[in-house]
Amino acid sequence: MLKIGPLLFESRLLLGTGKYPSFTIQRQAVEVSKTEILTFAIRRMNIFEPSQPNFLEQLDTSRYTLLPNTAGAKTAAEAVRIAKLAKASGLCDMIKVEVIGCDKTLLPDPMETLKATEELVKEGFIVLPYTSDDVVLARKLQEAGCHAVMPGASPIGSGQGIINPVNLRFIIEQAAVPVIVDAGIGSPADAAAAMELGADGVLLNTAVSGANDPVKMAKAMRLAIEAGRLGFEAGRIAKKRYATASSPVEGMSIG
Amino acid sequence: MIVVINGESVSLPAQIVSVSDLLKHYELHEKVVVVEINGEILTGTEHQITRLSDKDRIEIVHFVGGG
Secondary structure, three states: OEEEOOEEEEEEEEOOOOOOOOHHHHHHHHHOOOOOOOEEEEEEEOOOOOOOHHHHHHHHHOOOOEEEEEOOOOOOOHHHHHHHHHHOOOOOOOEEEEEEOOOOOEEHHHHHHHHHHHHHHOOOOOOEEEEOHHHHHHHHHHHOOOOOEEEEEOOOOOOOOOOOOOHHHHHHHHHHOEEEEEOOOOHOOOOOHHHHHOEEEEOOOHHHHHHOOOOHHHHHHHHHHHHHHHHHOOOOOOOOOOOOOOOHHHHOOOO | OOOEEEEEEEOOOHHHHHHHHHHHOOOOOOOOOOEOOOOOEOOHOOOOOOOOOEEOOOEEEEEOOOO
């Protein structure tokens, strides 16, 4: 089970809700992914077009925990405001802190992320900051009281997979809260690799929504995350330089 | 009364007094929206009792797809 703050989840896959080809495909993808946590962004409503379709309205919100993000924020103050707007809906206590410090790489601003995390923890939110793979920052976020740390595997939406498995492992080893690998996952192999490193969960969006067949990819990600977790729990063998025979070397009827 | 909604200046009919009236006027009363007035974020239960004033800066936000 994945435990984030007081909440327990069977699924270790957190799914984003952006950029799907259609709501029908999105609903199916969400269903087969067996995710229990869905991320959302908070944006101004177009009040002159109230009938515009909205994915949240098509969702049985009692079946999912909503994880709104603070995307769009460039400062801690902006992130805190977006978090409070999300909470005022009465639908969620969780917040993904996302304070972007660079438009080109979409890498997070470490100082503002830490500041926003400190403040939102004080305000009683369940706080999941999106961070880079910086080991010391992950520790400081944890000391600030966050309920999970979410290091990126590689830049958001890049699909490059885990570019620094060494740092990721350091973050996982030192963590007392769940580590959820967020951003940059491209393929099921990437998701499985994150779980085999010992991550507690994976948050992804574009890898599913941008796949040729998002529904099939949602299933693939679910299976990869399950497989990776089982592999981690089972404990892989050590790597050796030379071969070791699997068949017995005694009793051969040759020679 | 003239207010600013999501950055746009809007002239509201005189019968709109509360935030609830405003949401009904724009057919948003059954949707999941969050309203902020002059930087004050309202919960759903405050919509009925919160009155609007001329020059209010109103933000109406909702949940959209995102990662």
